[in-house]
Amino acid sequence: MPATPAWPPRSAPRLFVAEELAADRTIAIEGNQAHYLSRVMRVGEGDTIILCDDITGEWAAQIESVGKRRIEAAAVERLREKEAVPDFWLCPALVKKDRFDLILEKATELGVARIRPVVTRRCVVDKLNAERARTVTVEAAEQCARTALPIVDAPDKLDTLLRDWPQDRALLFADETGGEPASGAFTRLKGPSALLIGPEGGFDEAERAAIRALPQAVPIGLGPRILRAETAAIAATALWMAVAGDWADERAEIPTPVR
Template identity: 45%
Template sequence: MQDAKIRLYVDQPLGPGQSVALNEDQSMYLFAVMRRQEGDAVLLFNGRDGEFRAHVAQAHKRRGVLVCDHQTRLLQVPPDLWLLFAPVKKAETVFIVEKAVELGAARLCPVQTDYTNADRLNRDRMQANAREAAEQCGATHLPPVDDLRPLDRVLDTWPEDRRLLWCNEAEAGLATALSGQPGGPWAILIGPEGGFSGRERDRLAALPQVVQASLGPRILRAETAAIAALTLWQAALGDWTSPAESSHAG
């Protein structure tokens, strides 16, 4: 019998004794690629019920069935932090999505700016990348990936209670900008490789929820900027600031 080292996201209810039917892709991965057999253990999460240990009840390469045994971890919801980012090249955009999930972003919001090179985004593919990252990093929450939207349209309906950290290279350091700021709903905005246009800068600067900050003296690639901003925000205001609550069930 194999130990439960594989984690799968399933969009189905989880609970002791609950049967979980796998789709064809999951079945192929589990039984053809990973060579799991009946009786082997797998870890499951659905973004709602925490993490459960399950065992293989039926092993078929096109369909399989798992049965939940017991909960191994409670649901851990990350801080209410959105990441707004302008898509770049395909590989770099995938990298941003993966690292944002690992660093605890609660929602991923692709935005099209004046200088964004990409005018379309495969949201389903990006959601799959987010799912794979959550499976690998031990997350029990799956951040949703929004459709690509123009930045102007996003700002038109920006929530009054959500602060927006605008990574603006012309401003002060990020640690200084976040000092003394309250928690609660936040978002981080990362621009495209060409930066923001003058028109966008004027609009962002006039938005009362915006907090401006620099990411240091060097120009960062978009994917590096996303990692840097998420890391510093988590250290200052997120769930890195206090000992984690127990994530184990029972």
């Protein structure tokens, strides 16, 4: 048991801010974040909070003033640099809102670098609310002590995605008609990768043919049971992180859980 209380306190609120942080720099917190700090967390002058900027990393900061709609806080000490995450993109077909939020939340927790939503023929949704997507990923990162946010792109049509596919990036394609077992394929193809997951109902035959025609595409199988689209996305991302990402890397330190 530590003799002195932890600093910053484990219960300190944790927020992502848009501005770049630096020692002694005062930043303003407004809107929902100010409401959260003052009304929900009831912070006062002198309290410690934790701020991240997705640029320099994670800072302990001290509240300088609490106004009705605006809180000011000064960065005091950098706690961690912005983390590096594996070079892994997730390209999920759009699915209904709750299920897509789950994909965004879990992809953030699992350390996905970039999310490229895709629109396919069997998608029943063809738009993504960018602001909502940002809120979901920021909240997941705040909760899970991540210091880096995933990039979330605007949705692309499948043929656009395939046309511009980078030469050096494997496109791991969850093919419901079968493919190489994912674990073996992911282990074999370590390096820049992306995982393409279809919507409920899967890709149609023409789409499957177009994907398979791409030299970078590798059809993979996710076992004998049918997985919902969001389950396939989460399960295959976790597997990639474990066998081809950084789950087996040596690490100096495990960050302290926020809750």
